Amino acid sequence: MGIVQRQGLRNTIISYFGLGLGFVNTALLMPRFLAADQVGLTRVLLSLATIYAQLAAFGFASAGIRFFPYFRNREAGHQGFLPLLLGLPMLGFAVISLAYWLGRPLILRAYDADAALLGPYYGWCALLALFTLLYSLQDAYLKGLYHTAFSSFLQEVLLRVLIAGVTLLFGLGYLTFHQFVLAYILVNSVLALLLTGYLAYIGELHLRPTRAALQVRPVRELLSFGAFALLSNISGTVISSIDALMVGSKVNLKAAGIYTTAFFISTALTIPFRSLYKIAFPLLADYWKEQDMARMAEFYRRTTRLNTVLGCYLALGIGLNLDFIYSLMKPEYAAGTTIVWILLAGRLLDGITGVNGLIVVTSPRYRFDLVFNVALAAGTVGLNLLLIPPLGMVGAAWAALLALTSINVARTWFVWHAYRLQPFDYRIGLILGAAGAAALAGWLVPPVHSLFVTMLLRSAALTVVYAAGVLFTRAVPEVQPLLQKLRGGLGA
Structure with a gap:
């Protein structure tokens, strides 16, 4: 090595x-x-x-x-x-x-x-x-x-x-x-x-x-x-x-502390995305070198699908259990609950749109990556100036969500317009449907005497319903060979 x-x-x-x-x-x-x-x-x-x-x-x-x-x-x-x-x-x-x-x-x-x-x-x-x-x-x-x-x-x-x-x-x-x-x-x-x-x-x-x-x-x-x-x-x-x-x-340091704590709670959602992107970067560079657009298109769709299934599960797991997470902190931090939900939505969208940024930065038009980054930075500052005064720290969360949404829509369109690559198929809708059903199941679990026990029950309901929905609809084909091996092992 x-x-x-x-x-x-x-x-x-x-x-x-x-x-x-x-x-x-x-x-x-x-x-x-x-x-x-x-x-x-x-x-x-x-x-x-x-x-x-x-x-x-x-x-x-x-x-x-x-x-x-x-x-x-x-x-x-x-x-x-x-x-x-x-x-x-x-x-x-x-x-x-x-x-x-x-x-x-x-x-x-x-x-x-x-x-x-x-x-x-x-x-x-x-x-x-x-x-x-x-x-x-x-x-x-x-x-x-x-x-x-x-x-x-x-x-x-x-x-x-x-x-x-x-x-x-x-x-x-x-x-x-x-x-x-x-x-x-x-x-x-x-x-x-x-x-x-x-x-x-x-x-x-x-x-x-x-x-x-x-x-x-x-x-x-x-x-x-x-x-x-x-x-x-x-x-x-x-x-x-x-x-x-x-x-x-624009508000005060107390609000900044609450906001940044909510920000870091939401970063747990990005861990699987970062893992995938480390693998994606060199692969995409190879695809560009070989001009293998068919494999790149398949990789784009597959990574988007995996990001969607993992991202939805983690976002819901964090969001449905915020009461337990905030119970581990001083009570004043619980004011960031809404901020976490908004930031989770932004990060989830960033993951669902797949590896569009990496495709741009490894492509012959890599300089557009700087254009998108500068636009995202300028949009973030502008939206913060617009939304923080009337909405306070929640306005900063909305600014982050709107900026991420806008830039990812623009990047996705750019990759489609320049290279005819887009990451979506009908399976994304199936995954989102399974996530919606799982979210409802977790939300319907009533609170019990212990926040920790409530967290376990909600997580169990979320996991069972989400896994069943994803497997039943065959929304993630990559899981099927693993499932067949598991069935074969149990049958033996």
Whole structure:
């Protein structure tokens, strides 16, 4: 097994373990011990630092991955690539930091209702942004070296274990809230230092600058690619972070805490989609290379069908048991119940429309992926500005749903118009019908004395009715061979 395969396998295992830890931290542990405005503060600080760092990097993390093969020469210290990769973003950090400090009154005025809570940590946010920037640049360098498992372990596992640890220390009374926030910033920052130590350990910490680094590829080319990557990266960050920032600004940090907790509850729905997309990406690239449109069309329909059957089941499983999930937290978080349902609808639609985004990004018209991402980011911001003032944090959820719906309709149409590929057949209707019947069965289960027992009964009703509906209608042909083997085994 080669290094790429080994690193890929390790990354997959680490990723799924990390997803579980992340869900426990953000959807269960922190809401149990922290008030909503306290959770909102941590999310706003992290989102601000992420955007701050991405602007400073100017896309150089992506440029590092793209251009490192031209510099690769271990004996020559990769021709001064690492100092070049770090140097220009450090200049960018200085410029963005100046703007950040000059903009302090404006930013704090945007969070006027909670300025007393946010203000003491304004400077600490700059420190967090610096270490976030250093982590992303070193992570890009390690990707070029094909050493990705350690950085994945730090980000997906160690960070979440440390956050769980400081949260428990706060919940047990060993830390004040001020100490908790500083510890939260510290554990997010220390990852960059651990990566530096790892680079030294593997003998790849080459910090001596050389003039050769400026001659391997024109700096203008790196900057041009970086600008393109910045636009793409910042669009992704806006899509994932702007709603929490805008809820915190337009409403208050308490609402931001409730919203982000609901947001993370809904992310459980995306786990099977992410798994499928990791497999889909290289397969679609191969289909394009071979111009095998028939197999691509079949794969498009099959993945959409599987996403629909898994997505409906998980969405209903989460939605029907929100009373139990919220019983594990402080009571104030239950105000996010409606938000979870709306976000689940958006994520389900995103999964049901299949792998349209991956088809675009692996196709000859891959540049349209940037157009769609920028449009989604702009639509998300615009809809938040429109809907948060009258509807509060629920407006942010509706903005996310409407933006996702619009962009997925546009992507699906684009793939059909450009390549005559579409993912739907009559089986999607059968799956949705089975999901509707299962939802009704689960909803009709009356509450009993225990929320936990109610959760078990509703989940059982949902599972039995949904499985029966899917199997009876033969809506998922991929299941039939497995079912026949099971019958054969029982018959034997």
